[in-house]
Amino acid sequence: QSVLTQPPSASGTPGQRVTMSCSGSSSNIGSNTVNWYQQLPGTAPKLLIYSNNQRPSGVPDRFSGSKSGTSASLAISGLQSEDEADYYCAAWDDSLNGPLFGGGTKVTVL
Amino acid sequence: QVQLVQSGAEVKKPGASVKVSCKASGYKFTSYAMQWVRQAPGQRLEWMGWIDGGNGNTKYSQKFQGRVTITRGTSASTAYMELSSLRSEDTAVYYCARARVGVMPLDYWGQGTLVTVSS
Numbered sequence: 142q143s144v145l146t147q148p149p150s151a152s153g154t155p156g157q158r159v160t161m162s163c164s165g166s167s168s169n170i171g172s173n174t175v176n177w178y179q180q181l182p183g184t185a186p187k188l189l190i191y192s193n194n195q196r197p198s199g200v201p202d203r204f205s206g207s208k209s210g211t212s213a214s215l216a217i218s219g220l221q222s223e224d225e226a227d228y229y230c231a232a233w234d235d236s237l238n239g240p241l242f243g244g245g246t247k248v249t250v251l
Numbered sequence: 252q253v254q255l256v257q258s259g260a261e262v263k264k265p266g267a268s269v270k271v272s273c274k275a276s277g278y279k280f281t282s283y284a285m286q287w288v289r290q291a292p293g294q295r296l297e298w299m300g301w302i303d304g305g306n307g308n309t310k311y312s313q314k315f316q317g318r319v320t321i322t323r324g325t326s327a328s329t330a331y332m333e334l335s336s337l338r339s340e341d342t343a344v345y346y347c348a349r350a351r352v353g354v355m356p357l358d359y360w361g362q363g364t365l366v367t368v369s370s
Contacts, residue, residue: 173355174355176355176356176357178296184362185346185360185361185362185363186296186346186348186357186360187360188356188357188358188359191355191356191358192356197358229295229296231296231355231356231357232355233354233355237298237312237313238310239286239298239300239301239310239312240286240288240298240350240355240357241298242288242295242296242297242298243295244295245295245296
């Protein structure tokens with residue numbers, strides 16, 4: 142069974158840079174692009190990064206994504222209080238023949 | 252602007268079925284797929300299936316095969332997700348999300364529908 146693995150938590154003080162990882166396999170990250178979603182408490186996920194490193198219109202350039210092999214990462218630079226949320230990585234999985242999501246990383250702004 | 256508006260919260264008894272609707276606006280419904288994803292309390296997002304808004308073809312996650320049915324009404328630009336034989340573990344927020352057929356990303360999401368299964 143395919144899995145995307147994320148660390149459960151990350152934290153930083155305002156202005157700091159925070160990074161989080163997403164580890165997959167050849168059937169998902171290794172062969173497809175990675176997307177990242179931000180989920181604020183009680184709301185629906187919002188697309189943050191698509192195609193590994195592209196930002197939809199309106200997403201601040203403080204958010205950046207990268208991918209290497211079967212892993213990906215999301216970085217938030219200049220951390221702000223409103224960035225406190227859950228962040229999910231996602232990729233198409235060829236075995237599932239559908240989207241696969243990571244377990245999420247909860248970002249806390251100290 | 253793209254909007255996906257879902258039906259309201261539901262409370263169901265174990266063994267019952269639930270049908271959630273997702274009305275799309277702001278884009279051509281038949282040019283995209285509608286994905287369905289659920290999130291149980293404190294759990295990760297879990298893909299359930301999708302429907303091609305154009306030809307109505309569907310693809311379901313093996314986990315839900317036989318219990319989930321996704322349909323669409325093109326004239327109303329609405330997608331529906333029906334889940335049967337409900338059990339307590341199906342208590343979750345159910346989301347619809349737009350995507351191009353067979354690819355990611357899921358770029359716009361509905362607001363979510365809470366389905367509670369309880370005796």
